[in-house]
Amino acid sequence: MFQTGVSVAPSKRIRRPIGRVSEPRAAASTRERLLEAAGHVFAEHGYHATTVREIVKRSGANIAAVNYHFGGKLGLYIEVLRQSVRAARVNAIDALDQNAPPEDILRAVIRARLQSVAQPNLPDWHFRIMVHELVQPTPALSRIVNEVTRPIYERLLELVGRIIDLPPKNEKTRLCVNSIMGQILVYILAGPVLMRLWPELEMKQEQVDRIAKHIGDFSLTYLRQAAVSSRRGEK
Amino acid sequence: MFQTGVSVAPSKRIRRPIGRVSEPRAAASTRERLLEAAGHVFAEHGYHATTVREIVKRSGANIAAVNYHFGGKLGLYIEVLRQSVRAARVNAIDALDQNAPPEDILRAVIRARLQSVAQPNLPDWHFRIMVHELVQPTPALSRIVNEVTRPIYERLLELVGRIIDLPPKNEKTRLCVNSIMGQILVYILAGPVLMRLWPELEMKQEQVDRIAKHIGDFSLTYLRQAAVSSRRGEK
DNA sequence: ACCAGTCTGAAACATACGTTTGAATCTTGC
DNA sequence: GCAAGATTCAAACGTATGTTTCAGACTGGT
Secondary structure, eight states, X not given: OOOOOOOSOTTSOOSSOOOOSSOSSSOOHHHHHHHHHHHHHHHHHHHHHOOHHHHHHHHTOOHHHHHHHHSSHHHHHHHHHHHHHHHHHHHHHTXXXXXXXXXXXXXXXXXXXXHHHHSOOGGGHHHHHHHHHHHSOOTTHHHHIIXXXXXXXXXXXXXXXXXXXXXXXXXXXXXXXXXXXXXXXXXXXXHHHHHHHOTTOOOOHHHHHHHHHHHHHHHHHHHHHHHHHHHTTOO | OOOOOOOSXXXXXXXXXXXXXXXXXXXXXXXXXXXXXXXXXXXXXXXXXXXXXXXXXXXXXXXXXXXXXXXXXXXXXXXXXXXXXXXXHHHHHTTSXXXXXXXXXXXXXXXXXXXXXXXXXXXXXXXXXXXXXXXXXXXXXXXXXXXXXXXXXXXXXXXXXXXXXSOTTSHHHHHHHHHHHHHHHHHHHOHHHHHHHOTTOOOOHHHHHHHHHHHHHHHHHHHHHHHHHHHTTOO
16 A cells, blocks of 8 residues: 655646655655655755756665655755754754853854854754755745754744844844854855865864854954943834 | 967867967957956856856857957956956955955955946956855866965965964864855855845945944954954963 | 958757655555 | 565756847947
8 A cells, every 4th residue: 555645736736655753664665765865965056957867876776766755856945955954953952051141052053053064964954955945946945944944943033133132033132143144154055165265264173163152252342332222222 | 370378178179369478559459358258257157157158248249259368257257367466456455445354354355345346347256256166166267266266265264363363274264264155155156045135135335334333343343252262371 | 352360159968956656565454 | 486565767857047149129330
């Protein structure tokens, strides 16, 4: 019997099963290898620049496998997202100590995001993918924004709002969050160019830590001053 | 007689003329319309996502014209770059008052870059194109980095170095420049996503000015403090 | 008026991509 | 052990893209 997977491309009739609610037995080897390879490639090149042939070559699977297991390139992409979002959510919850000072949390968030540049771990794929989505949106944009970007963004809004003593949706709060995110994004996006402009830059652990510290210092200098201003009742 | 244009793809034999040193007569209409249309499309979608059919449709030219005049898509791309770089250089030189206080110059640079988001003028194409190049490098990457990115980057290094009283190539100076550029890039790159996260955001002139002011404030708050530190002889 | 040389046009070409096909192979329950 | 279903495989398909072709239109000099 065919698996009753979650439909990914409802408008298109698909003869074969797609998606899988839970592994029925032990044999999910090809499927998992595809997800693993696809995560790497999608995170590195983005959706459009990635070819399914590259993914199947990397995973050692046959090219028809992606269609069989996921209904197509887009289905595989969405499944990669789903999985990495889930993985990221679990260790985002217990990693951040909500009782820590807001400034420490912010520094931790910055460092965590930068980490995903140096060592692209599985749970960090979704962030790199989201960043690619910024530049070239895919049909999955709405899903990604709502499931990946928005939670991060609103957590940052709330966090920064707490630091500068303003509501999360205040324009100044938003501008500050954009400034912080921008500083991180440039390292994730601008790899090839930044290397040429700054040849000594190597994303070793030690340097990543220095960059994270800089972004924290750079941002908090303004945020602290903004906190003083808004507590004085200005603007 | 065929024009003796600058060779763009030396490895490939091209039967027809490419490039053009100077317009021989008045009739450069198709060529110029192609450049105009290509500039818009490349700046908006980047090199890879742009199709030559979209360019020729927009310019009203025939699809063979791009190959005839520029030797191919890549040749057209490079020519767009050359032209916009030249245009940008002339009005960058006389626009910036070198005797103004460094802080004012920095604010002017930030505003100028942000402007190119709201109203993509011809001389600003190269900046948007460079930004796309960050994410998905093309064969023209080296040329672009050297001719477009590096001048901007090193001007910023020198400028920021002057503000914080450190050498341009100091690591701290570079980190600050990256922070400033990142804050700008996020608005240029993240259009579709940012709109969803912040629906009220509309890149009207007035809002662009507010954003530019924010980035200036945000950055200068740190830079001023860093200036004090380094004049004290710290790190 | 002619003609070499320049430019334009519609159509075809070659390639790379995502996708589909149908047979072959492997797994599993009985 | 076997049959039915699940999975894999090589090959082909349809489409979109950049490129090329070549015939024709245009242009300026004589």
